[in-house]
Amino acid sequence: MDRYRFILSGGGTGGHIYPAVAIANELKRRYPDAEFLFVGAKDKMEMEKVPQAGYEIKGLWISGLQRKLTLKNLMFPLKLISSLLEARKIVKQFKPHVAIGTGGFASGPLLRMAESSGVPCVLQEQNSYAGITNKLLANKAEKICVAYDGMERFFPKEKIVKTGNPIRTDLVQIKESKKEAASFFGLDGNKKTLLVLGGSLGARRINQLIEKELSFFEKQGLQVLWQCGKLYHEEYKKYESESVKVLAFVNRMDLAYASADVIISRAGAGSVSELCLVGKPVIFIPSPNVAEDHQTQNAQALVAIDAAIMLRESELDEAFATRFSELMESKEMQEKLGEQIKKMAMPKATEHIVDEIEKLLKK
Template sequence: MGSYRFILSGGGTGGHIYPAVAIANELKKRHPDAKFLFVGAKDKMEMEKVPQAGYEIKGLWISGIQRKLTLKNLMFPFKVISSLLEARKIVKQFKPHVAIGTGGFASGPLLRMAASAGIPCVLQEQNSFAGITNKLLAGKAEKICVAYDGMERFFPKEKIVKTGNPVRMDLVGQKSGKEEALGFFGLDAKKKTVLILGGSLGARRINQLVQKELKFFEGQGLQVLWQCGKLYVEEYKTYDSDSVKVLAFVNRMDLAYAAADVIISRAGAGSVSELCLVGKPVIFIPSPNVAEDHQTQNANALVSKEAAIMLRESELDAEFEQKFTELMDSKELQSQLRTNIKKLAMPKATEHIVDEIEKLLK
C-alpha cells in the first residue's frame, strides 16, 4: 500500500474552510507521507486561504443559487455540469482513498463524483441547521460528523456521529493569564472588559450598537475591546482611547478571550464552538443575513440549555441595555452561563472526525 490520498472540499466562507484545513492537519500528523488535494470554488476565499495553510487547491466554476432570478441563476445549470465534469476528472486523476466535505457549494459536485466512483465520503456539518449541500449529499456519505444534537431531522440517524466542530488549536489547552492579556491590549486591570466580536470582516449592526452604547459602557465603568472588522476600522478608529481599544482584526484570540469578562458575538458555528471552550458569559447577536438563518438556530441551541443570552438585531435598540445590565449585575447569572457553556465544549472534535475517516481506510 502506497501513501494515502485525501481529497477535501469546503468553502465559500471561513466557517467551511477552517474545519477542512484542521482535518487535513490532523490527518497529516497521523500520516506524514499522505497526499492532500483541496477542491474549492474558483472565485471564493478558499483559493487564497488553503495555499496559505500549505495545501494544493483546484477551483471549480460553481456558485450558489441566487435567491432571485438573475443572469447568474441562468448560468447555474451550466456551472453545475461544468463542475461535475471537472470534479470527475479530478477524482479520476487523484484517486483519493477518502473524500471529505465540510459544506459550501464546491463540495457538492466533488463528493457526488467521488461517491459515484465508489470512494467513501465523510461529511462535516458545522451548524445546528444543516446546509443545503450536505443535505443533498447525505445519502451518498458513509459518515456525517455533526456538532449539535437532533441532527437526525436532516440526516439518516445511523450515519451521524456527534464530534463537535474543529476549533483553533491555540485555544485548546493553553490558558493565557488575564494579566498578560490586559497588558497586551493596554487595558486597565481594575476594570471589567467587554469583548466585541463581529467576525473578520466585521458586522455593521453590532458596530452601530457599540458606537451607540459607548457612553453606556463608560457609565458602567467598563472597558471595551472592539474587533470591528477590516471593512469598518477607518470609520470607528476615532473612538480608540484608554478604555476603548478598536481593532480591525484580533491576531491573538487567546489573549482577547483571556482579557474578557463578557463577550458579545455573532453566532457562526466556529465562533459558537470556540466560545464553549472559552467558557465566559456570552451575548449572541446572530446575523439575520445567512442561509436558513442558521446563526439564530446555533444561538438558540445554547440558549435552550441556559448557556448563553441571545438578542436579535431587531431587539437591540429596545432591549440591549436592560439585558446587558441584568447580566452584569448578577454574579449568579454569569456563573450559570459560564458553567453551562463549558459543558457543551468538545475540544477533541478534530481528532474524533479523523478517527471516523481512518475507519474508512481499512
C-alpha cells in the same frame, strides 16, 4: 500499500474552510507522507486561505443559488455541469482513498463525483441547522460528523457521529491570565472587559450598536476590546482610547478570550464552538443574512439550555441596554452562563473526526 490520498472540499466562508484545514492537519500528523488536495470555488476565499495553510487547491466554476431571481441564477445550471465534469476529472486523476466535505456549495460537485466513483465520503456539518449541500449529499455519505444533538431530522440516524467542530489548537488551552492578556491589548488588567466579535469581516449592525452604547459601557465601568472588521476599521478607529481598543481583526484570539469578562458575538458555528471552550458569558447577535438563518438556530440551541443570551438585530434598540445591565448586575447569571456553555465544549473534535476517517481506511 501506496500512500494515502485525501481530497477535501468546503468553502465560500471561513466557517467551511477552517474545519477542512484542521482535519487535513490532523490527518497529516498521523500520516506524514499522505497526499492532500483541496477543491474550492474559483473566486472564493479558500483559493487564498488553503495555500496559506500549505495545501494545494483546485478551483471549480461554481457559486450558490441567489435567493433573488438574478442573472447569476440563470448561469447556475451551466456552472453546475461544468463543475461536475471538472470534479469528475479531478477525482479520476487524484484517486483519493477518502473524500471529506465540510459544507458550502463548492463541496457539492466534488463529493457527488467522489461518491459515484466509489470513494468513501465523510461529511462534517458545523451548524445546528444543516446546510443544503450536506443535506443533498447525506444519503451516499459513509459518516456525517455533527456538533449538535437532534441532527437526525436532517440526516440518516445510523450515519451520524457527534464529534463537535474543529477548534483552533491555540484555543484548546488558554494559558494566559486575564492581567497579562489585557496588557497585550493595552488594557487595564483590573477592569472588567467586554470583547466584541463581528466575524472575520465585521458586522455593520453590531458595530452600530457598540458605537451607540460606548458611553453606556463607560458608565458600567467597562473597557471594550472591539473587533470591528477590516471593512469598518477606518470608520470606527476614531473611538480608540485608553478604555476602548478598536481592531480590524484579532491576531491573538487566545489573549482576547483570556482578557474578556463578557462577550458579544455573531453565532457562526466556529465562533460558537470556540466560545463553548472559553466558558464565559456570551450575548449572541446572530446574522440574519446567512443561509437558512443557521446562526439564529446555533444560538437558540445554547439559549435552550441557559448557556447564552440571544438578541436578534431587530431587538437591539429596545432590549439591549436592559438585557446587558441585567447580566452585568448579576454575578450569579454570569457564572451560570459560563458554566453551562462550557459543558458544550468538545475540544477533541478534530481528532474524533479523523478517527472516523481512519475507520474507513481500514475497511
